[in-house]
Amino acid sequence: MKVIRTAPEMRAWSFEQRRQGRSIGFVPTMGALHEGHASLMRAAAERDDARVVSIFLNPAQFAPTEDLDRYPRTFDADKAIAEATGMEAIYAPTGSGMYPEGYATYVNVDHVSEGLCGASRPTFFRGVATVVAKLFNAVLPHRAYFGQKDAQQCAVIKRMVRDLDMDIEIVEMPIVRDPDGLAMSSRNAYLSAADRTRALALSRSLFAAQAMMEAGERDAGVLLAAVREGMADIDIDYVELVDGDDFDPVDRVAGTVVLAVAARVGETRLIDNIKYTVPAKA
Amino acid sequence: MKVIRTAPEMRAWSFEQRRQGRSIGFVPTMGALHEGHASLMRAAAERDDARVVSIFLNPAQFAPTEDLDRYPRTFDADKAIAEATGMEAIYAPTGSGMYPEGYATYVNVDHVSEGLCGASRPTFFRGVATVVAKLFNAVLPHRAYFGQKDAQQCAVIKRMVRDLDMDIEIVEMPIVRDPDGLAMSSRNAYLSAADRTRALALSRSLFAAQAMMEAGERDAGVLLAAVREGMADIDIDYVELVDGDDFDPVDRVAGTVVLAVAARVGETRLIDNIKYTVPAKA
Numbered sequence: 001m002k003v004i005r006t007a008p009e010m011r012a013w014s015f016e017q018r019r020q021g022r023s024i025g026f027v028p029t030m031g032a033l034h035e036g037h038a039s040l041m042r043a044a045a046e047r048d049d050a051r052v053v054s055i056f057l058n059p060a061q062f063a064p065t066e067d068l069d070r071y072p073r074t075f076d077a078d079k080a081i082a083e084a085t086g087m088e089a090i091y092a093p094t095g096s097g098m099y100p101e102g103y104a105t106y107v108n109v110d111h112v113s114e115g116l117c118g119a120s121r122p123t124f125f126r127g128v129a130t131v132v133a134k135l136f137n138a139v140l141p142h143r144a145y146f147g148q149k150d151a152q153q154c155a156v157i158k159r160m161v162r163d164l165d166m167d168i169e170i171v172e173m174p175i176v177r178d179p180d181g182l183a184m185s186s187r188n189a190y191l192s193a194a195d196r197t198r199a200l201a202l203s204r205s206l207f208a209a210q211a212m213m214e215a216g217e218r219d220a221g222v223l224l225a226a227v228r229e230g231m232a233d234i235d236i237d238y239v240e241l242v243d244g245d246d247f248d249p250v251d252r253v254a255g256t257v258v259l260a261v262a263a264r265v266g267e268t269r270l271i272d273n274i275k276y277t278v279p280a281k282a
Numbered sequence: 283m284k285v286i287r288t289a290p291e292m293r294a295w296s297f298e299q300r301r302q303g304r305s306i307g308f309v310p311t312m313g314a315l316h317e318g319h320a321s322l323m324r325a326a327a328e329r330d331d332a333r334v335v336s337i338f339l340n341p342a343q344f345a346p347t348e349d350l351d352r353y354p355r356t357f358d359a360d361k362a363i364a365e366a367t368g369m370e371a372i373y374a375p376t377g378s379g380m381y382p383e384g385y386a387t388y389v390n391v392d393h394v395s396e397g398l399c400g401a402s403r404p405t406f407f408r409g410v411a412t413v414v415a416k417l418f419n420a421v422l423p424h425r426a427y428f429g430q431k432d433a434q435q436c437a438v439i440k441r442m443v444r445d446l447d448m449d450i451e452i453v454e455m456p457i458v459r460d461p462d463g464l465a466m467s468s469r470n471a472y473l474s475a476a477d478r479t480r481a482l483a484l485s486r487s488l489f490a491a492q493a494m495m496e497a498g499e500r501d502a503g504v505l506l507a508a509v510r511e512g513m514a515d516i517d518i519d520y521v522e523l524v525d526g527d528d529f530d531p532v533d534r535v536a537g538t539v540v541l542a543v544a545a546r547v548g549e550t551r552l553i554d555n556i557k558y559t560v561p562a563k564a
Contacts, residue, residue: 007447102528104392105411105445111386129387130446137447163387164412165289165419246384 001079002089007138010091014052014140022049026141028132031055032072032186033081036176040145043173045086052139053082054091056098060106061127072189091139098134106130109156109163112247116152116260117271120237125156132157136168143169147176149183151258151273155247175272177203183272195266198234202261202272205230209259213276218253227261237262237269244275254278283361284371289420292373296334296422304331308423310414313337314354314468315363318458322427325455327368334421335364336373338380342388343409354471373421380416388412391438391445394529398434398542399553402519407438414439418450425451429458431465433540433555437529457554459485465554477548480516484543484554487512491541495558500535509543519544519551526557536560 004010017024025048027040037053044051055078062068075092082090106126113125136144146154154172161168176184181203182196191199205227217223220241227239242249244256253276260273286292299306307330309322319335326333337360344350357374364372388408395407418426428436436454443450458466463485464478473481487509499505502523509521524531526538535558542555 008449011449100444102393102441103445104394105442106390106392107387107446108390109387111384134445134447137449159384160387162382163385163416164389165416167290167293167419 001083001087003079004089004091005093006097007093007134010052010089010093010138011140013089014050014138017050018140023142024048024050024052024140026135026139026144027051027053027087028135028144028146029053029055029078030057030071030186031078032074032189033078034176034184034186034188036147036149036184038081038085039176040147040173041082041085041087043171044143044145047171048143050089051087052089052091052141053087054093054135054139056091056093056131056135058098058127058131059095060099060130061124063121063123066121067187067190070190072186091135093138098131107133107160107164109160112159113152113156115242115247115249116238116240117262118152120262125153128153129156129160133160133164133166136166141168143171145171145173147174148172148273148275149175149185149271151260151275152247155245159246181207183270185270187268187270190266190268192266195268199265199268199270201231201234202263202270206259206261206272206274210274210276213253218278220249220251220253223253223259227259231261231263235264237264244277283365283369285361286371286373287375288379289375289416292334292371292375292420293422295371296332296420299332300422305424306330306332306334306422308417308421308426309333309335309369310417310426310428311335311337311360312339312353312468313360314356314471315360316458316466316468316470318429318431318466320363320367321458322429322455323364323367323369325453326425326427329453330425332371333369334371334373334423335369336375336417336421338373338375338413338417340380340409340413341377342381342412343406345403345405348403349469349472352472354468373417375420380413389415389442389446391442394441395434395438397524397529397531398520398522399544400434402544407435410435411438411442415442415446415448418448423450425453427453427455429456430454430555430557431457431467431553433542433557434529437527441528463489465552467552469550469552472548472550474548477550481547481550481552483513483516484545484552488541488543488554488556492556492558495535500560502531502533502535505535505541509541513543513545517546519546526559 025044107129158170209223239261256277262271307326389411440452491505521543538559544553
């Protein structure tokens, strides 16, 4: 397993893969890898010849009040998972390499990034779009794999790639859940046993709303009220029904929508969502 | 001469050049090509195997009150100049191709872009950085050539390229002037004969200040007062002495500085500058 620390070395590796006619699949992560990340890496291994995972705990997407300091750092375990899932290289740049003195450039994706997590975490998506642009310029992938767990992030990255004419296919993979329904997240490690049980309110409420949509419910108000009711015992940040492309709130279920929630359980902020597409008429 | 209209076609052309081991030199322009642009294209032709000029009048760098509508459009003449200076392809995307419906992504280079032209034209450098990032992602150049006439733009682009880990060398070429000293600009076409004469106050004042620096003057106040005095008959936007890298104002001449001016002559806003490096002690 090659561990690469700088953008020029990363590009040299990728140019060599491209020279050999190999497609490059890329999974960007902040480390603390779990089965959700593993599913992305396996998808890349299945589809692409050369496979890179990045591990970079990106300070630009944490506000000063957030959990950067206590975010889990598990490099050796991450490396083992990356190896087992068929990665060939880990791109793990340093903080000062990524944000040298005088760093001044940020990528902003307006609109798509403004509601939901963007409303609660005002500079979060600016940090995400910026670091992903930088990682793409170093890794030069053909395809990049993201998890639907971060659905708004996926929408932001897709919009950035389209808008900035980046020649990269964004592959969005389904949420991986524990058997009890909890969406996998590096932040689940923060949860006490009691909080972990309370955290099931997110997925349970979403599944119930999904059943309502499958049964024909189309009214956002009805669906959102049901989800809020199901999450009444935890500290809700938002419950929103939005269009699947531009993340604008919608009044009714039509086309593809995302039902997205965020809540604080104990000290831990968790997010989850389901995507639902109204079936075409037979 | 190949004229290319879309980013995917542009990339296909560039990938083929790269496959053949040819280096790609790129000159981004808004058309209305003059001898200043020609000097950039000749520099690219001298150094790079494959040469692309882009012609795109970028709406994102004009404020609603500015001169987008009357900006000179001279595509046939531009094409002839591009051909004569050794360009192989013109990338001339359409407005709707560059900014499709729902366009939302902008590259901001803080700090470097905030003073001087950035203070007078608040969204100008955002528009410049964004379109240059898009052009780079389509043209995939090894080197891109910019004129020192737009010195702050050069500093913004260099910072963006460094910060976003773009693998592109930025080559800054000297200002090309008419025999009487006026810096070449597509906007000089707007000037009446009388205004053209008055416009010489910019370069004349800068040359005088340069002579003062060469004679040992190091005090910014003295230099700026002399330049303002020389431009007393025209409508000054700014006269600034700044650090050559981060474009912060400086009190004294040290290292490399840029003495930059902007002024309105009649209806036309003109800019000019000189770069000065304090000689190393013998």
